[in-house]
Amino acid sequence: MKLLINIQSLLFCILLIMLLPNNSSGQQLKLDTQTLQLANQYYRNQDFDKAAAMYKEIYEISGSQHYFNLYLNCLVEMDHFEEATDAIKKQLRKRGQDPQLYVQWGYLLKQQNLPEQANEKFQKALDAVPAAKRDYSQLASSFLSRREYELAEQVYLQGRHKLTNEPFHYELARVYLYQRNYELMFQEYLQLLKEDEKSLGRVQSSMLTAFRMDVDDSLRDEFRTSLLRQIQKHPEVIAYNRLLIWLFVQEKRFSQALRQAIALDKRTGTGEAQIVNLATIAAGNEGLTEALKAYDYLIAKGKQSEFFQLAHQGKMQVLYQQFLAQAPEFRQPEHLQQQFDQTFQVVGFTPETTPLITDYAHFLAFYKHQPDQAIEVLTEHMNRGGISRLQRDQLKNELGDIQVLKNDLWEAILIYSQIIDANKNNQLGDEVKFKKARLSYFMGNLSWAQAQLDVLKASTSKLIANDALELSIFISSNTALDTTTAAMQLFAKADLYAFRNQDSLAWAMLDSIETNFSYNSLLDDVYFRKAKMGIRQANYEQAVSYLEKITADFSHDLLGDDALFILAQLYEQQLNQPEKAADLYKQMLSQHPGSIYVEEAREKYRHLRAEEKPDQETLFLEGQEVN
The missing domain is CATH 1.25.40 (Serine Threonine Protein Phosphatase 5, Tetratricopeptide repeat)
Known part of the structure; x- marks a missing residue:
């Protein structure tokens, strides 16, 4: 009995020790993390000798192929090819015919200018890959990491042949993007969509990535042409129509998008949600006419439409926007x-x-x-x-x-x-904080207003942060050197009157600054405010005269790029002088390359300079054959 009690006590002690936290393992984990951070630092600093030793240690502990590749990179950078080869052979003895190791061996041989021997190793990798999707994907990723895009393509094509249920459309499309073989990329994405409409979101996301990588801005046109051809060949594939609507929306061609969306809804009876979404996007991007047409279509369907009331509300909000946009x-x-x-x-x-x-x-x-x-x-x-x-x-x-x-x-x-x-922790709270700070500015409490604005520059809302930064800079730049704030007090009052839509009183305040403080740093801001009021009142010639004063006399000041861009917009949209507008957009690109308006100016310049010719979607919408 006594022996039994002692055994039970011993077992209890062992169990207790097992349950206690293992401090040494925690220290080892911390050591490994520190080692990794240090190895990465050595690698970034091109201290490859030290980095190699550490990556080798990390790989042996973790077994991660990623760190083995970094270890090989270090050896290659030091021209330690023999050591690198021995490391690969050693791993092959341990892990058998691992195709990823053959990829690294081939890469090593290419670095030694031995292309034929490298190709032999690459072929061994292709021959050794197991017949499973995961293995094919891992092997392709290894080739991609070494910029062997053609071999990554071979991997997926071989996988498509060996694994009949795995076509690898998405993966191949990604490889073709790297190869800039856009035609084949389009084919794979569109075939994927044909086989699985649920992939629409994935295809859209991938195409956005491709568009962002497009240097000469021609990819959209090529993709649109390919898509229209597929719609003509396979009109039964509804996903193609949804993708075309999405593409038109990306290009802000809301009229074409709406025409397609309504046609699709009439055909399938399932397009109302897309039409509502289209109306919302159009209304937020100056497409008020198309937004109204979209809401009117839904309203005309009557109360049986689940969006009947929402369409009424949306339409009224757009009508209000139109009212505000009028002179x-x-x-x-x-x-x-x-x-x-x-x-x-x-x-x-x-x-x-x-x-x-x-x-x-x-x-x-x-x-x-x-x-x-x-x-x-x-x-x-x-x-x-x-x-x-x-x-x-x-x-x-x-x-x-x-x-x-x-x-x-x-x-x-x-x-x-x-x-x-x-509302201390949400966007409404920050919005109202800005309004309160702006009100202090209106009232002439400039120092207090700027202190509050400086806090708001850290707002999580980018719009509020930008507004706060702009007003803060405006106050500081126009009060720092002046011993009196009289001009700023008048300007703040003018902004208060403008907020109240009392333009005549605002104009009088601005006139007073222009007359009594003609050498004040506010002069370009006075011109800019007058130009904005001129635009609001549809007095475009007057607005142009003030904007031209800014571009001529204050082009290098803060408002220089703003004035030039708005001037170009006026010539394009209100004064119907596209050539003058194009010249101003071009001037924006050369004089203000760091401006936030540069991308939009470049896009508008290209559009205005484009040759007049019927585009592919116009031919399609008119029922003609797309070449």
Whole structure:
């Protein structure tokens, strides 16, 4: 009995020791991590001798092929070919006919200018690969890592032949992208889509990657042509039509996209969601006409459409956008009021229509000059049941703006502060922080405003961070050298009047700066604000004159590239002078190569300089054969 008790005690002690944390293994893990970091550092610094020793140690512990390859790289860089060959042979004895080792051996021989012997090893790799998808993929990846693209292609083609259920369409397309064999890449992606419509998202993502790698900007045209040919050959493949719609959207050709989307919906009865998505994207990219057509199509389908109410709401928001885009003398507030009333009769005042209600209140306050009625609409909706806290704060956000309009600035500050306290960790909180800082700027509290803006430059919202940075730089650059802030005070008041849509008062403030502070650093900003007001009022000739003053006298200042780009847009879109616009876009590329507008300017320049000829999709849409 005593012996039994001792044995039980011993077993308990052993079990207890096993359950205790193993400090030595933890230290070993830490040592391995440190060794890896140090090895990588040596490798980056081209200290290959030290890196090789460490990678060899790491490989022997981990067994990872990746670290063995890095070890070989180090030996090759030091011309230690014999040592590298011995390492490969040793691993072959351990692991048998491993095809990936033959790839590395072939690479080693190529580095020694022995192409025939290298090809023999590469062929051994192809002969040794097991008949399994994973093994073929690993072998192809090994070839790709050594830039042996043709051999990676051979791997997948061999796998397609040996594994009848594994066509490797996606993998081959990726190899053809590396080879810049775009025709074969298109074939593989389109064949994949034909066999599996669920691959649509994958194909779209891959094509976006290919487009980004396209140097001469010709890949889209080639892909579109291939896709149209396949649609003609295989009209039964619905995925092809969906891909064409997606491609048109990427190119912002919303009219063609909508035409295809409606035709597809009529054909299949399953395209309503895509049409809603298309309308939303078009509305956000100046495609208001196409967005309205999309919503009208859904509305015409009647209440049986699951998007009937959403289409009504979306249409009204687009109509409001159109109203805002018009010059003041062309706006018809009473007509828009009727459209709002008709829409609310259909969609009602509900939590789901909160964004539309916010737009309606803004319209009442800022464009119908009925701020008290707008406040009543907002207050009534905030007290309505079912409204979330976030929705209520979004309504209060608009309420704060209306208080600024009414010149009740301290009430606006109080409202903004309440929203900020309730939304410390979301985008709405940062948005309202910016509004509160901007209001301090309007009121002439420049130092306090800049301090708040500097904090907002770290906002997770890129848009808010950029706005905060822009206003902060503007304040600092125009107050740092001046002993008086009188001009800035006037400019801030002009911005306040502009916020209230009181352009005549804003213009008077800007005139005062131009007259009384003619040598102030704000002069180009005065011209820029006047140009923006001219555009808003459809007085394009006036806007052009101010923008040309900036491009002539202040081209190297902060607003130089902004003014030049807007000037080019005016000549292209409003003044119908495409040649003048093209020259200005070209000027943007040479004078402001670091500008954020460069890519768009390059794209517009190419478009304006393109030869006039019928494109492939026009021929397709007109029912003609695509060559």
